[in-house]
Amino acid sequence: MTAISDVARLAGVSKSTASRALSGRGYVSEATRRRVVEAAADIGYIASPNAASLVTGRTKNVGVVIPFVNRWFFGEVLEGMERTLLAAGYDLTLYNLALAGPERDRVFDFFLARKRVDAVIAVGVDLTEREVEVIEGRGKPIIALGGTGPGAPRLAIDDRGAARLATEHLLDLGHERIAHLAGAGAGSAARSVQALRRAGFADAMREADLRPVGESDGIVEAEMTVPGGYDAALQLLGHPATRPTAIFAASDEIAFGAMRAAERLGMALPGALSIIGFDGHEHAELFGLTTIEQLPRVQGRYAVDAVMRLLGEPTGDADPVTPDGLPDFDRPLETRLVIRSSTTAPSARPLVAR
């Protein structure tokens, strides 16, 4: 357990000089600096982050709150954040919590409230006012990536607009009987995002003067997983008479499940049913899924960059920044419609110009 005093002794200087030499703050002659650095290397000195944090109040550690790690979108975000944080010399402490409850309160009131993280990034979590308050009240920035956070800066795509765009793609192809497989998320996580996508769907349908098909306005809720999409699609497609000719799924996972269900029901894809997803899943290309692509890995990087900037840490400036050097929380993150083979004009009916 070598300490900085050992380094100092070996280099023949005081603790303070050793500290300055190693941290690069304050005046140290080049010769001294070199001696200290060499001494440190000799005895394999590694600074204790605890001691440093204790006095500086900075931990070089960011807490990440995320509802799932094994859903594609979240896994990508997490990887993007981890890489970026590591490059900046920061640690990532993971808090995986889906549901509200005592577990969640404990994370905010105990784990995150302690002086162990410099900032918090909440991914796809709908933060409560109290939760934001707990963190900000302790002087730490908290930002939301997706999800919602009253008061907290938020980095997100334009879910409503993108959902509208997806639906309009189906309309443009001439579909009139369109259904929406909406995300349910029993865990309430990111419920708002799903509500926004649903709203975007409704926007497009209303504007096209179309009523969604089926009961309950052609909207069936699905857990945002492949099996969830499968189950919901079976339900939606159960009665041949009321079947839609196209489906807008709230996520690519749901869309994959729906494709599977359609196959199971003997429906030809995309002839009998067009499907558009949402997310830009890494398997979308393989399955020919038309989708609204977003780039969660890049979003993870943006979120970290934003936090670094809030912490006054220098970063590369390859991402959205306002003139005053702060992250741009107003501009929505990028999405893109990627058309593949899963969407086509409805077969039996003539193409209707809109």
Next chain:
Amino acid sequence: MTAISDVARLAGVSKSTASRALSGRGYVSEATRRRVVEAAADIGYIASPNAASLVTGRTKNVGVVIPFVNRWFFGEVLEGMERTLLAAGYDLTLYNLALAGPERDRVFDFFLARKRVDAVIAVGVDLTEREVEVIEGRGKPIIALGGTGPGAPRLAIDDRGAARLATEHLLDLGHERIAHLAGAGAGSAARSVQALRRAGFADAMREADLRPVGESDGIVEAEMTVPGGYDAALQLLGHPATRPTAIFAASDEIAFGAMRAAERLGMALPGALSIIGFDGHEHAELFGLTTIEQLPRVQGRYAVDAVMRLLGEPTGDADPVTPDGLPDFDRPLETRLVIRSSTTAPSARPLVAR
């Protein structure tokens, strides 16, 4: 920023008594304890883990090294570990590193070597001797879950035996033309696991006196992803003349990709081709995939329990423990053959009894 001295003053006791009252170590009268606890609650006191770590040397934080977070298996393990650690009051610091290289060295030599974690769990990583040495040399336990670690305790399934079992299932069904889609893992991560599964396949084939079909002994390497399996299967199934009647895939993701490729080639499943996977992926049931099931989430819990025990932390004892109270690193973790609809007897040929 309330400190323990504030609590002490408010409660009218000394710092040491306040510390004892709050930590529960040492003698404190019940009345005093209550006063201190109340005072702490009044001013919203939360202890600084940094200060405590500094003197005790314990951080209540475990470092997790994992090559991927968005592959199903690893995501599950991670979730299992996170839950268990959180319940034990520990933090999880995530290091996501796939490849060897300077990045990886930096994690071990800098991030993990500092006194910021009490232990390290390496999931699906092939640790080098030096890496194990770096951690253990600093007095911290390191355990491997899957992957390999020379010297480090290892928790793993019997990959070779399970792969053999999978192959035998195909043999039992009467298949004679069997191929193996082996895991390649360009990142070299978990290469050994993939080698073990390949060996198990070879074991079974040798014992059955069969030669794998196709070139290169009927083994095609695939990245352990759905697209990876798809590409490899296209290659394997490219020439109708040399097609196998059954495939053992080194992971369920590969198997899904292979199923997709077979469909694309117009092969009827499972009539023209039986496929067995490996892992027990959450989508296996939906796609009717026969597989060797393992329970990564539970494995994550086991790994954490094992580490907790090495750290002398009390845990529930619902998992494998040797008589001396230490984790049982010799007994392989559980696997189970789950037969679904993706494997059946070869169609065109008569069933051959073995």
Next chain:
DNA sequence: CGCGGCTGTGGCACCGGTTCCACACCTCCG
């Protein structure tokens, strides 16, 4: 009654850094 041992408490050093301040030295400029 005396002493050992247990209980309860306070004082203080200490963990390993950072940072403020004092001080010495040098240089430059009026």
Next chain:
DNA sequence: CGGAGGTGTGGAACCGGTGCCACAGCCGCG
């Protein structure tokens, strides 16, 4: 030539806890 200001260094306080040790009081036992 003297003082202002920049450079280099050491001393010491401090961050916020923990834990050792001393000490006081009390009880029980021989």
